[in-house]
Amino acid sequence: MPSQYEVAVIGRGLIGSAAARHLAEADQHVVVIGPDEPTDRRVSPGPFCSHPDEGRITRVAGRTPIWSQLAARSIDRYGDIAQRSSIDFHVQCGLVSSSPKISDWLENSAIAGGNARPVTAEWVSDNTGIVLRNGHPALYEGDPAGYINPRRLVAAQTTLAEAAGAVVVKEAASTLQTSGNGYSVGGPWGSLTARRVLVATGAFGSELLPCSLNLHRMRRTTVTAEISIQDGLPSLICVDPPDERLDEIYWVPPVRYSDGRLALKIGGSLRDSESVEQAALTEWFHGDGNPTEVEALRNSLMGLLPGIEVRSWAQKPCVVTNTATDHPYVGWVDDGIAVALGGCGAAAKSSDELGRLASTLFESANWTDTLPAAAFEPVFD
Numbered sequence: 001m002p003s004q005y006e007v008a009v010i011g012r013g014l015i016g017s018a019a020a021r022h023l024a025e026a027d028q029h030v031v032v033i034g035p036d037e038p039t040d041r042r043v044s045p046g047p048f049c050s051h052p053d054e055g056r057i058t059r060v061a062g063r064t065p066i067w068s069q070l071a072a073r074s075i076d077r078y079g080d081i082a083q084r085s086s087i088d089f090h091v092q093c094g095l096v097s098s099s100p101k102i103s104d105w106l107e108n109s110a111i112a113g114g115n116a117r118p119v120t121a122e123w124v125s126d127n128t129g130i131v132l133r134n135g136h137p138a139l140y141e142g143d144p145a146g147y148i149n150p151r152r153l154v155a156a157q158t159t160l161a162e163a164a165g166a167v168v169v170k171e172a173a174s175t176l177q178t179s180g181n182g183y184s185v186g187g188p189w190g191s192l193t194a195r196r197v198l199v200a201t202g203a204f205g206s207e208l209l210p211c212s213l214n215l216h217r218m219r220r221t222t223v224t225a226e227i228s229i230q231d232g233l234p235s236l237i238c239v240d241p242p243d244e245r246l247d248e249i250y251w252v253p254p255v256r257y258s259d260g261r262l263a264l265k266i267g268g269s270l271r272d273s274e275s276v277e278q279a280a281l282t283e284w285f286h287g288d289g290n291p292t293e294v295e296a297l298r299n300s301l302m303g304l305l306p307g308i309e310v311r312s313w314a315q316k317p318c319v320v321t322n323t324a325t326d327h328p329y330v331g332w333v334d335d336g337i338a339v340a341l342g343g344c345g346a347a348a349k350s351s352d353e354l355g356r357l358a359s360t361l362f363e364s365a366n367w368t369d370t371l372p373a374a375a376f377e378p379v380f381d
């Protein structure tokens, strides 16, 4: 393995693996440093990631025009990534969303060329069996909306990055220091140097940065339910779901989990959830999540799909990383150090475009994209 690179990408999750691919395919001499997910999260010292799962919703309709365009650009490339890596990760099953802000979502979808259209609660019930009682308007987005398998997307991006010449170091970095006219990245595994660095470490890795970014790490619990209905369910996002302790829920239709169960995954956010420091996250990942959130998610599922039989339940802790701007930070934070951080719970579907935008920082001194650089500017604490 050479020990000197043009760019070191630290973090091999959804955004880091995408950035490494784009950099390598643009002929940059790149190394991507990031471990596989922990084999046993209950005892692992971390770092943990936000993508070790079988399903993440994908859709063009989004809360801002920028999110919608990031998603549309990424979705356009799913087929190419899958075909060239021989790793499928995208399932098209449509999306139902219900929220007081549906008209914004419809507008943003139209700006980005999406096909979302308004539907009534009756239409949703007749066509999907989902019973919406929140009184909010709803939309339906057809194919290619649905879900992606985030683990498989990371594998696909890593495969293509390697094929284009990127070196992959499956380890965590614990130090990032200036060295000569670049940086030295190190850990118990050794060290390497790079002229410039991209930090894409998700909720972890903040100790590597020479600055403190305004990031809010939110503990989230997800529940999987083996249910009697398996076919025809779309992905769902619903504001003000049946259990009032939650402000929003989402689900991914039944997919096969590593424990062999074919299960629907439901998650959301409790109204009173608060951010935590990075240091508190390791203990969080060793546990079973928040029992109140689990109960509220179960109630919401039973309210939205009345009469379903659930054969088994399981639950898991996770984390989302919010920013001050509600958009990910993609930009320089120091001379030669850029970040692509803060997925805001919504970056899986758009990770390929976020990785591409991050890669362009290393190709040109100026921001060249039609999306405004200001939307992605890192905010410091």
Ligand SMILES: Cc1cc2nc3c(=O)[nH]c(=O)nc-3n(C[C@H](O)[C@H](O)[C@H](O)COP(=O)(O)OP(=O)(O)OC[C@H]3O[C@@H](n4cnc5c(N)ncnc54)[C@H](O)[C@@H]3O)c2cc1C
Residues within 6 Å of the ligand: 010, 011, 012, 013, 014, 015, 016, 033, 034, 035, 036, 047, 048, 049, 050, 051, 055, 056, 057, 058, 150, 171, 172, 173, 174, 200, 201, 202, 203, 204, 205, 208, 220, 222, 250, 267, 318, 319, 320, 340, 341, 342, 343, 344, 345, 346, 347, 348, 349, 350, 351
């Ligand atoms: C429960 C849940 C549900 C979600 N649902 C959706 C959804 O439906 N649709 C959607 O679009 N998005 C969704 N998201 C958001 C999406 O998963 C995240 O936005 C996305 O994973 C962020 O990508 P990332 O690369 O920033 O972080 P990650 O995917 O977490 O990757 C960061 C990587 O950095 C590595 N790392 C950390 N520290 C170091 C270090 N010191 N050295 C080297 N590597 C390090 C980690 O191991 C990890 O692999 C969801 C998130 C959660 C938690």
